Amino acid sequence: MDIDIDEIIERYPGKPEYLIFLMQDIQAAFNYISPEALTLVCDHTGVPESQAYAVATFYGSFSLEPKGENMVQVCLGTACHLKGSGLIAENLMRSIGLEEPGTTEDLKFTVETVNCLGACALAPVAVVNGDYQPKVTSPKLMKKVSKLGSE
Ligand code: FES
Numbered sequence: 412m413d414i415d416i417d418e419i420i421e422r423y424p425g426k427p428e429y430l431i432f433l434m435q436d437i438q439a440a441f442n443y444i445s446p447e448a449l450t451l452v453c454d455h456t457g458v459p460e461s462q463a464y465a466v467a468t469f470y471g472s473f474s475l476e477p478k479g480e481n482m483v484q485v486c487l488g489t490a491c492h493l494k495g496s497g498l499i500a501e502n503l504m505r506s507i508g509l510e511e512p513g514t515t516e517d518l519k520f521t522v523e524t525v526n527c528l529g530a531c532a533l534a535p536v537a538v539v540n541g542d543y544q545p546k547v548t549s550p551k552l553m554k555k556v557s558k559l560g561s562e
Contacts, residue, residue: 414440416448425455430463434473443474479514479521481559483552484538488527496535500524502549503556519560 419436423429433452437444444452444467453460467473485491485500500522504510507520514521530536533545539555 420451420455427456427458430456430458438473442478443476477514477518479518481520481540484523484525486528486536487524490531490534491536494535499535499549499552503552506553
């Protein structure tokens with residue numbers, strides 16, 4: 412990836428109140444915050460690493476692990492599960508080489524399973540890069556995902 416971390420860090424004055432802005436920009440640029448990036452941010456803002464780490468783990472929008480370019484969430488909540496979402500999730504993971512939810516080695520995809528997406532009437536539901544896929548089926552989801560994989 413061709414983004415310069417120093418350029419991001421220099422966007423903000425070296426003060427503790429800019430910690431979250433910096434973390435948001437790094438998350439947006441790299442899709443995650445690496446340990447090296449977190450150290451640079453702490454050096455710049457003067458925030459102790461333990462505190463920055465606590466912030467990173469508290470907010471769901473930050474990730475300390477690399478995430479894929481594409482995010483697929485499959486709902487395994489009760490309504491979706493009853494309509495077969497467990498098998499849909501398994502088929503999807505198998506097709507992209509994952510044994511369990513996580514990120515593919517080529518960083519193309521991250522698959523997460525969630526407990527309810529708040530759209531139970533549309534079960535089974537998956538979300539691909541923020542787009543809800545109502546009444547999803549394995550073929551539909553795999554078609555969508557293989558299209559993204561070839562982009
Ligand atoms: S259980 Fe899947 S959206 Fe609610």
